[in-house]
Amino acid sequence: MTQRPERADALRNREAVLAAADGLFAASSSPHSVSMDDIAAAAGVGKGTLFRRFGDRAGLIAAVIASRLEPLQQAVREAQDAAGSSPHRRVRELLDASLSFKIDNRNLMSAAEDAGLSSPYQAEHYGWWHDTLRTELAEVPGVHNADFTAHALLAAVRADLVAHLIDHQKMTPDDLRASLAAHVDSILGGSSGTPRRRALDEA
Structure with missing residues (x-):
């Protein structure tokens, strides 16, 4: 069965909700302070619209993240297709992009x-x-278990840890990125240079 195209008003409502939620989370002092009521009011839609469209708060947050991640994912795919960088460097740049x-x-x-x-x-x-x-780690010499190593490295960029280090311990973003790069080198061995804030981590 062919999926029916989304109505223009429904699409506008969806984009308004995503933009409102994105802005409220960015401006909030705590992720817990943003409610579905706040998002509905900022978007100019009824609260019921949010639940019908996204299911619940978790579904709405996931949709906002997907929207924000889409250009970054495209940049990562393009960087992977480009020749010339080592697997070690690509791992560092992927983690740096995730951290950023x-x-x-x-x-x-x-x-x-x-x-x-x-x-x-x-x-x-x-x-x-x-x-x-994991795909990139599988190409790095000496990595015994790419699946586990990917989980272990991603644990270093959990959002709650990032928020704690920056907002509570007042670590600068540059210092945090440099510390992550050093951590990756300590696990993988060697050095591939300081990660560059390229298009894939600014998208």
Whole structure:
């Protein structure tokens, strides 16, 4: 059966909700302070519209993350297709991109990790990062278990940790990125140079 195209008003409502939620999470002092009522009011829609469209708060947060991640995922795919960089460097750049995304969206990502999901590891965005990182790690000499190593490295960029280090311990984003790069080198061995804030981590 052919899927019917989305009505223009429904599409506008969806985009308004995503933009409103994105803005509220970015401006909030705590991910817990943003409610469905707040989002509905900011978007100019009824609260029932949110639940019909996204199911619950977790579903709405997941949709906002997917919207924010889409350009970054495209940039990562393009970077993977480009020749010339070593697997070690690609791992570092992937983790740096993930960390930069978490820094810029730490309230939104913290909300996702605390949105009532049975496990943050079941989230679609986590699965994408893990699969992408595992593929690159499998090409790095000396990595015994790429699947486990991908999980272990992604644990270093959990949103709640990023928020704690930046908002409470007042670590600068540059210092955090440098510390992550050093951590990756300590696990994988060697050095591939300081990660560059390229298009894939600014998208």
